[in-house]
Each structure stands twice: as C-alpha cells, then as structure tokens.
Amino acid sequence: MWYNFAFKLLAKGYVMTFKYLELRDSKYDERMAAEEAARCLLCVDAPCAKACPSATNPEQFISAMRAGDISAAAKIIRDSNVCGGACSLVCPADKLCEGACVRTAMDRPVAIRKLQQFVVEQEQALQLQVLDKTPVIHAAKVACIGAGPASLTVAAKLAQAGYQVDIYEAMPQAGGMMSYGIPPVRLNQELVDWDVKTVTDLGVKIKLNTKVGVDISLAQLEEQYKAIFIGVGLWSGRTAQLGERNLSGVISAVDFLVAARGSQGKDVVIPKSVAVIGAGDTGMDCAATAKLLGAENVTVFCRGAKVPAYHEELKFVQSLGINVATQFSPQQFLGDDAVHGIIAQHADGYSELKLKAELVIYAIGQNIDAGEAFAGVAIEGNKIITQDFQTSKAHIFAAGDATNGGSTVVQAVKEAKLAASAMLKFLAEE
Ligand SMILES: Cc1cc2nc3c(=O)[nH]c(=O)nc-3n(C[C@H](O)[C@H](O)[C@H](O)COP(=O)(O)OP(=O)(O)OC[C@H]3O[C@@H](n4cnc5c(N)ncnc54)[C@H](O)[C@@H]3O)c2cc1C
Ligand code: SF4
The missing domain is CATH 1.10.1060.10 (Alpha-helical ferredoxin)
Incomplete structure (x- = not known):
C-alpha cells in the first residue's frame, strides 16, 4: 500500500533526523x-x-x-x-x-x-544568572557584526562596562558556527542558546536576519555607533569543478552544514552515495552529517598519508562505517548535468579509484564573506588586517575567525576579550 511506503519513508526520515540531532557524548550525573x-x-x-x-x-x-x-x-x-x-x-x-x-x-x-x-x-x-549586570552609564553605543563567539564575548564585556551594545546577525539564529557549523551530534542547540542567553541577559540586543552590507550598511552603523566590532567569521565555502562541465551536486562544506543544521536536518536531500573532499575536522563533520542523515556510502578523500582531523573525530566517522581514502586525490567528476561519480588517483601515480557519488562536498577551507560590505576596512586574502585588534579604520575592531583565518571557539573568545579591552581603551580616550 502506498501509505505503508510513505509511512516507512517518514519513519526513516524521523529516525535519521533523531540520530543527527542526538548528542553523542555521555554526561555525568x-x-x-x-x-x-x-x-x-x-x-x-x-x-x-x-x-x-x-x-x-x-x-x-x-x-x-x-x-x-x-x-x-x-x-x-x-x-x-x-x-x-x-x-x-x-x-x-x-x-x-x-x-x-x-x-x-x-x-x-x-x-x-x-x-x-x-x-x-x-x-x-537552575536558571542561574551568574554574570554581574551593569546599567548603561555611557552615551556612546557599540555595534557588533555577527553573533558568533567573538561578538558575543565582546558584547558581554562592553555591556558589563556600562555600554549599550547591539549585535547585527545575518542568520535567523545567534551563535555563529556553534549554531550552524558544528553538527548537533557534537554540540546541542540548547546549550548554545543558553550561552547566548547569558549575553542577552546583560542587556545586549541581537538583531537577527540583518546582514551588514545587505540589510544595513557599514556607513549607517558608523553614524549611530562610536565603536564597531567585526566578528563575521569565515562563511564563504570553497568549491571547484573537476572536468569541463559545471555539474550540480557539488557544494561547499559550509553550505552543506548550514543547510543541514539550519533546518534540523529536514531540508537536505541526502543521496545514497556521498564523497567528501578534504579530511580535516570540517570534512569529518560533513561525512558524519551525511551518514547520520541517511547516506549509505560516504567516502572521505585525503590527499596525504596522515589524516589531519582530530583523532576523536576520525574515530567517530570510522565508527559510523565511513571510508577514509588516504593518499587519493580526486581528478575528475563524472556526470552530464549532475555529478554521479568521481575518479581519484593514488599518490603512487598508478592506482585509481572510481566511485559513485551523487553529492560531492568540498571541505577545503572557507573565506571571509565580505564583498563590498566592509569597504574601507583592509582585508588581505582570508583575513581582516588588524593591529592590536584595531582595523585600518580606528573605530572599527575585529577578532575571531575573520582575523585568525579559522581556529576554535575558545581562541575566538580569547582574542575577543583582548579586542574588548582595546575597544574600552579607545572609547575612554574618545
Ligand atoms: C564544521 C566546523 C566544525 C568546527 N568544530 C569546532 C570544534 O569542534 N571546536 C571548536 O572549538 N571550534 C570548532 N569550529 C570552529 C569554531 O566554530 C569557530 O572558530 C568559531 O565559531 C569562530 O567564531 P567567530 O565568532 O569568529 O565566527 P563565527 O562563529 O563564524 O560567527 C560569525 C557570525 O557572523 C555572522 N555574519 C557573517 N557575515 C555577516 C554580516 N555581513 N552581517 C551580519 N552578520 C554576519 C554569521 O552569520 C555568524 O553568525 C568549527 C567550525 C566549523 C565550520
Ligand atoms: S592540573 Fe588542574 S585539573 Fe589537574 S589536578 Fe591540578 S588543578 Fe586539578
């Protein structure tokens, strides 16, 4: 019966989504x-x-x-x-x-x-509010661009120093890569939301769905705010095409992970066979996400002999039955309009691997998604250029992935704390 079939599909989808959303780490009682x-x-x-x-x-x-x-x-x-x-x-x-x-x-x-x-x-x-809240005591206001760990840290420090802080965030949810990049199997949304709440409880306002450069310009912010912090991370994924045709089904890790996490795993169609190019931590996250959302065969291609991903993540993807093909470099995509396969060459120069792949995910790094949004702020390659967290514009500061080229949450927090100190010094001298 058709409804039996539909029910099975729904049930499969439910189980997959559940597996994708379930936190893998056990907790202490x-x-x-x-x-x-x-x-x-x-x-x-x-x-x-x-x-x-x-x-x-x-x-x-x-x-x-x-x-x-x-x-x-x-x-x-x-x-x-x-x-x-x-x-x-x-x-x-x-x-x-x-x-x-x-x-x-x-x-x-x-x-x-x-x-x-x-x-x-x-x-x-226990719904504890442990941070000390300070009333607004300064006339000068501060804006943060992006609501990832870097901006959240700066916003908290400046709010605690008595400044009104507004965060402008492009996405519907705050948290940056904590909410959109790192898969929920490793980081649950409730905990991220709780981190964000500790910041908004200090009086910080977050304007969601507001992309600077699209919904509001940097110049408009400069008119309203005495100091601005840029914490926009790296949100432009890199991809390539291997062959003469421009095939669909080839996407970047960021686009894939954001689509999956942003919809709680519901809005992504996962085919049977998936290939991931790049074996760093992001590649492992893509592979695990594809597998947990229902892909049957997932292969990660690693150019070198040693997998660069954190050993815990490598162990996790291997426990899911994902293949990691070391010393294989993809050479060609197969397909007419949509990709349906991939040919990879071994480092020995002879061996070749030909695999079915209806989705190819590139996990080879990200770039800053700046466009014309930050005109006047010096950007070189993948980084906003700063001197002691101050950009080429004296009243604009930056830290986190957008300045360090991509690191960790705790590194973004560390840098943002230093940036907040630099901003407080700047505001005191103004
Ligand atoms: C797949 C993946 C896995 C990771 N795993 C780990 C891990 O296990 N452990 C770890 O510590 N770190 C991990 N990281 C790295 C970590 O998430 C980042 O280092 C950290 O989030 C950087 O913080 P950030 O605030 O600089 O930028 P982000 O977290 O990227 O936040 C930037 C924010 O700015 C917003 N934004 C961008 N442009 C604009 C604009 N023009 N206007 C308004 N808003 C804008 C974005 O929407 C985003 O919310 C991982 C990253 C990825 C991608
Ligand atoms: S190093 Fe830190 S965690 Fe380890 S025993 Fe000493 S105080 Fe405890």
Missing part, C-alpha cells in the same frame, strides 16, 4: 561529577588554568563544585568565557587544560571538560 571532581589535586598555580586560552581556572571551579557551590563554579567559568557551555563540548581539551593536567603522570587527566559541562547544565537547569 551528580555522583559521577562528585567522584571526578574529587580526583583533582587542586594544584597551586594550576597548569590546567595556564593552558586555557580563555583563562578559565579549572582548579577554582572544581573547588567551588566540591564545596557544593554550583553558582560560584558557573560564575568562574562564565566570567572567563561566555561560551563556556559550547566549549564544554567542543574544546580540544586534550591539547589544552586536560593535556596540562598534573594527574596525567599518575593515572589519567581530570575530565575537566565534562566537569565544566556538568556545571553549565546545572546552571541552566
């Missing part, structure tokens, strides 16, 4: 968190704190946890990092705080990231 916190040696001059780019001090928040003061623990995290929720899931902790943990030499590092996740989730469950 209260007992597990207490046991793990008890493993911390509460080191003096803790190396874990020195290893954190955003200067979060695990020794201090773990001490507060052990004293049963979740509010104090959450405040320690938030004061140093307003994106402390997202970072508790996506920070490369083994290279940062946990990598520096003294307990590693004894048995294994304290699971700092999971303890932070526990604190932030308790903060959310």
Whole structure:
C-alpha cells in the first residue's frame, strides 16, 4: 500500500533526523561529577588554568563544585568565557587544560571538560544568572557584526562596562558556527542558546536576519555607533569543478552544514552515495552529517598519508562505517548535468579509484564573506588586517575567525576579550 511506503519513508526520515540531532557524548550525573571532581589535586598555580586560552581556572571551579557551590563554579567559568557551555563540548581539551593536567603522570587527566559541562547544565537547569549586570552609564553605543563567539564575548564585556551594545546577525539564529557549523551530534542547540542567553541577559540586543552590507550598511552603523566590532567569521565555502562541465551536486562544506543544521536536518536531500573532499575536522563533520542523515556510502578523500582531523573525530566517522581514502586525490567528476561519480588517483601515480557519488562536498577551507560590505576596512586574502585588534579604520575592531583565518571557539573568545579591552581603551580616550 502506498501509505505503508510513505509511512516507512517518514519513519526513516524521523529516525535519521533523531540520530543527527542526538548528542553523542555521555554526561555525568551528580555522583559521577562528585567522584571526578574529587580526583583533582587542586594544584597551586594550576597548569590546567595556564593552558586555557580563555583563562578559565579549572582548579577554582572544581573547588567551588566540591564545596557544593554550583553558582560560584558557573560564575568562574562564565566570567572567563561566555561560551563556556559550547566549549564544554567542543574544546580540544586534550591539547589544552586536560593535556596540562598534573594527574596525567599518575593515572589519567581530570575530565575537566565534562566537569565544566556538568556545571553549565546545572546552571541552566537552575536558571542561574551568574554574570554581574551593569546599567548603561555611557552615551556612546557599540555595534557588533555577527553573533558568533567573538561578538558575543565582546558584547558581554562592553555591556558589563556600562555600554549599550547591539549585535547585527545575518542568520535567523545567534551563535555563529556553534549554531550552524558544528553538527548537533557534537554540540546541542540548547546549550548554545543558553550561552547566548547569558549575553542577552546583560542587556545586549541581537538583531537577527540583518546582514551588514545587505540589510544595513557599514556607513549607517558608523553614524549611530562610536565603536564597531567585526566578528563575521569565515562563511564563504570553497568549491571547484573537476572536468569541463559545471555539474550540480557539488557544494561547499559550509553550505552543506548550514543547510543541514539550519533546518534540523529536514531540508537536505541526502543521496545514497556521498564523497567528501578534504579530511580535516570540517570534512569529518560533513561525512558524519551525511551518514547520520541517511547516506549509505560516504567516502572521505585525503590527499596525504596522515589524516589531519582530530583523532576523536576520525574515530567517530570510522565508527559510523565511513571510508577514509588516504593518499587519493580526486581528478575528475563524472556526470552530464549532475555529478554521479568521481575518479581519484593514488599518490603512487598508478592506482585509481572510481566511485559513485551523487553529492560531492568540498571541505577545503572557507573565506571571509565580505564583498563590498566592509569597504574601507583592509582585508588581505582570508583575513581582516588588524593591529592590536584595531582595523585600518580606528573605530572599527575585529577578532575571531575573520582575523585568525579559522581556529576554535575558545581562541575566538580569547582574542575577543583582548579586542574588548582595546575597544574600552579607545572609547575612554574618545
Ligand atoms: C564544521 C566546523 C566544525 C568546527 N568544530 C569546532 C570544534 O569542534 N571546536 C571548536 O572549538 N571550534 C570548532 N569550529 C570552529 C569554531 O566554530 C569557530 O572558530 C568559531 O565559531 C569562530 O567564531 P567567530 O565568532 O569568529 O565566527 P563565527 O562563529 O563564524 O560567527 C560569525 C557570525 O557572523 C555572522 N555574519 C557573517 N557575515 C555577516 C554580516 N555581513 N552581517 C551580519 N552578520 C554576519 C554569521 O552569520 C555568524 O553568525 C568549527 C567550525 C566549523 C565550520
Ligand atoms: S592540573 Fe589537574 S589536578 Fe591540578 S588543578 Fe588542574 S585539573 Fe586539578
């Protein structure tokens, strides 16, 4: 019966969407968190704190946890990092705080990231507002462009210093790549929304669906605001065509991930066979997304012998049954109008791989999506040029992916805190 078939399709779609949205990491309950916190040696001059780019001090928040003061623990995290929720899931902790943990030499590092996740989730469950709110005391107003981690950090710091801050965000949702790039299997939207709320609770206003350069010009912002921060990240994906024809079905990683996450996995049609070109972290996220949304065969092409992605992400995609073809470089796409296959050549110069692929996703990096929007602000290649976070226009500042060429959430937070200090100095001198 047709309705049986339709029901099966719907059920399959539901299961796929559910798998795509389900967070893969397990959580601590209260007992597990207490046991793990008890493993911390509460080191003096803790190396874990020195290893954190955003200067979060695990020794201090773990001490507060052990004293049963979740509010104090959450405040320690938030004061140093307003994106402390997202970072508790996506920070490369083994290279940062946990990598520096003294307990590693004894048995294994304290699971700092999971303890932070526990604190932030308790903060959310109890609806705590731990950051100090300051009334607006300055006449000068500040605008931030983009509502990713960099702008959220700057906005929080300036609002806490008594400035009215308005964020202009192109997308319908705040959070930047935390809401549109990193797949929900690694970072759930509720936690990102909670991070954003800690910033709006300080009085910061976010104007969504407002792209600077399209819906409002930089010149208009310059008339209204004494200082402006650009935190627009890298939102223009790179693609290429291999062959003479311009085939459909070849898209960039950013376009693919934004379409998937922006629609909660509902608006993307995933064919049976998908190829991903590029084996960095973004390539792994694309491959996992395609697989979790229903692709049967997913192959990631990696030019070199060593996969550049974070080992945890590589392990995850392999656990999903995704093939990673190392030392294979795609040479040609097959198809008339739409791509239906790909030919790749091995580094040995002889072996060839011919695969079916009805969707090809390029994960080879992103560019800044500036166009004419930021006329007068010096941009070179993939970066806005800054000197101590000040752009070529003295009242305009920038940080995050748009200036560092693409890094991590915690790196964007670190730079944005420094940019906020530079902006406060500039505003005080005006
Ligand atoms: C697939 C993927 C996976 C990642 N995984 C991790 C990870 O596991 N761990 C980690 O720490 N980091 C990860 N990152 C990197 C991390 O997300 C970024 O480093 C971080 O989000 C950069 O913050 P940002 O504020 O500079 O820019 P973004 O987060 O990119 O935010 C920029 C914001 O500006 C908006 N915008 C752009 N142009 C305009 C305009 N003209 N007007 C108004 N708004 C505009 C955008 O819509 C966006 O909301 C990942 C990135 C990607 C793409
Ligand atoms: S280095 Fe490890 S043991 Fe020492 S304070 Fe930090 S988390 Fe605790």
